Amino acid sequence: MTDTIVAIATPPGESALAILRLSGDLCSKITSKCFSVPSPTPRHSYVSEYRDLCGECLDQVVWCFYAHGKSYTGEEMLEISCHGNQFVLKAIMDDLLAYDIRSAEPGEFTKRAFLSEKIDLAQAEAVAQLISAQSTREARLSKRNLEGNLSEKISLIQQNILNLISKIEAFIDFPEDDLGESKSDLLISETTDIENFIETLATAYHRNSSLSSKRKVVLIGCPNAGKSTLFNCIVGYDRSIISATPGTTRDYVSQEIIINDFKIDLIDTAGLRDTIEKIESAGVQNTINQLENADVIFIVVDVSLPYPSSIFQYTHNNIESNKIIIIENKNDLNREISNQDYPESFQVVNISAKKNRGINDVIDVCDKCIQSQSHSDHCFDVLINLRQFDCLSSANESIKKAKNILSDCDDYLLASIELNEALSHIGEIIGHADNEEMLDKLFKNFCIGK
Numbered sequence: 001m002t003d004t005i006v007a008i009a010t011p012p013g014e015s016a017l018a019i020l021r022l023s024g025d026l027c028s029k030i031t032s033k034c035f036s037v038p039s040p041t042p043r044h045s046y047v048s049e050y051r052d053l054c055g056e057c058l059d060q061v062v063w064c065f066y067a068h069g070k071s072y073t074g075e076e077m078l079e080i081s082c083h084g085n086q087f088v089l090k091a092i093m094d095d096l097l098a099y100d101i102r103s104a105e106p107g108e109f110t111k112r113a114f115l116s117e118k119i120d121l122a123q124a125e126a127v128a129q130l131i132s133a134q135s136t137r138e139a140r141l142s143k144r145n146l147e148g149n150l151s152e153k154i155s156l157i158q159q160n161i162l163n164l165i166s167k168i169e170a171f172i173d174f175p176e177d178d179l180g181e182s183k184s185d186l187l188i189s190e191t192t193d194i195e196n197f198i199e200t201l202a203t204a205y206h207r208n209s210s211l212s213s214k215r216k217v218v219l220i221g222c223p224n225a226g227k228s229t230l231f232n233c234i235v236g237y238d239r240s241i242i243s244a245t246p247g248t249t250r251d252y253v254s255q256e257i258i259i260n261d262f263k264i265d266l267i268d269t270a271g272l273r274d275t276i277e278k279i280e281s282a283g284v285q286n287t288i289n290q291l292e293n294a295d296v297i298f299i300v301v302d303v304s305l306p307y308p309s310s311i312f313q314y315t316h317n318n319i320e321s322n323k324i325i326i327i328e329n330k331n332d333l334n335r336e337i338s339n340q341d342y343p344e345s346f347q348v349v350n351i352s353a354k355k356n357r358g359i360n361d362v363i364d365v366c367d368k369c370i371q372s373q374s375h376s377d378h379c380f381d382v383l384i385n386l387r388q389f390d391c392l393s394s395a396n397e398s399i400k401k402a403k404n405i406l407s408d409c410d411d412y413l414l415a416s417i418e419l420n421e422a423l424s425h426i427g428e429i430i431g432h433a434d435n436e437e438m439l440d441k442l443f444k445n446f447c448i449g450k
């Protein structure tokens, strides 16, 4: 009998609904005690009052029972949807904990799914990757891994290595069947094919940073250019203070937004100017710091004023010009600026933040700029994380050694040992259930309830 575990599977805070999830042998006892349904039909939605140990109704809930062997974890499971109020959730949670049920550890549901062989380790990792995906493409690729796309490739590699081992071992067992030069060449060529396949698969790891990191978009400009007004227009509410007094924004203000396929940290900054005022000068330094690692820099200029040449001293040489976009703001006022003054390579977008005109153009140009920097194509539609990359690299080291041994044609037993070593590294990608330490390390990074 396994412990029965429970977790709140939805994020904290107020919401229309929240979900509690249970896994273990006590699930059917709970349906009997709390909902008075002793033998629920699996995968059927019930609407019931949740009655606690004292018989008091805590909420009206929708629940679904999953039978042993036919659930995510492979154990009996129960999912309860209640109203998304923290007091309601706490009351239900406390009541469940009063039975012999304990709070789930992070990732414990998925760990149980893995241990009961419902999914392999690569699929378990895909669950965490899907939940934390930072871009549409990362989410799509994680879903493909979860469906078994990576596991299929791993199993193909395993098959090919096993074939190779059996051919070599046949020679070891029957040395009188001389391999001959052509057969030996064939083995080397098969080894090279496996090596190349693993190598190509491993390179998918290198595009991870472009798939799985949030993008950073920074608004800079002279004081009063309208940065905060534009910032508020993009985020959709009054996040930053706007005023006609130059030097209003001091600390930078950051807000996470989503533009099409990417999560973005949009950052409003203090206006750039030479100042001896201590706090403002700290703000200016903060702005300069924010330019580091920025994916897109919007230079907001006020078109009703002359060209602010001073601003370009801050966008020093090491910022690539394709990351910089000029936003000509206040186009509802008479134009004073001359656009001939801009460095030629910069894109220019014309808007009035105050009148909410041209904001979609800003969003479009930002999206295009980010897309153009995202090289996410690869011949395999898979996601490879660091752990998997390390396993692939170690496997390939052994494959290379085996190939060298085969080329020298001296010790087939040693080549077979190396190939078995490679097989073991490849196997770690989809997982051995006996490596407790590795499993604990891996699942502790999951969220609770998953």
Ligand SMILES: Nc1nc2c(ncn2[C@@H]2O[C@H](COP(=O)(O)OP(=O)(O)OP(=O)(O)O)[C@@H](O)[C@H]2O)c(=O)[nH]1
Pocket (backbone or CB within 6 Å): 221, 222, 223, 224, 225, 226, 227, 228, 229, 230, 241, 242, 243, 244, 245, 246, 247, 248, 249, 250, 269, 270, 271, 272, 329, 330, 331, 332, 333, 351, 352, 353, 354, 355
């Ligand atoms: N006419 C006009 N006024 C604008 C426009 N955008 C901003 N303003 C005004 O310009 C003034 C400064 O706007 P902010 O958004 O606070 O400017 P900022 O660049 O954040 O200024 P600092 O935080 O001081 O660096 C405010 O009075 C805004 O209402 C615009 O498109 N047209």
Ligand SMILES: [Mg+2]
Pocket (backbone or CB within 6 Å): 227, 228, 229, 240, 241, 242, 248, 249, 268, 269, 271
């Ligand atoms: Mg401001």
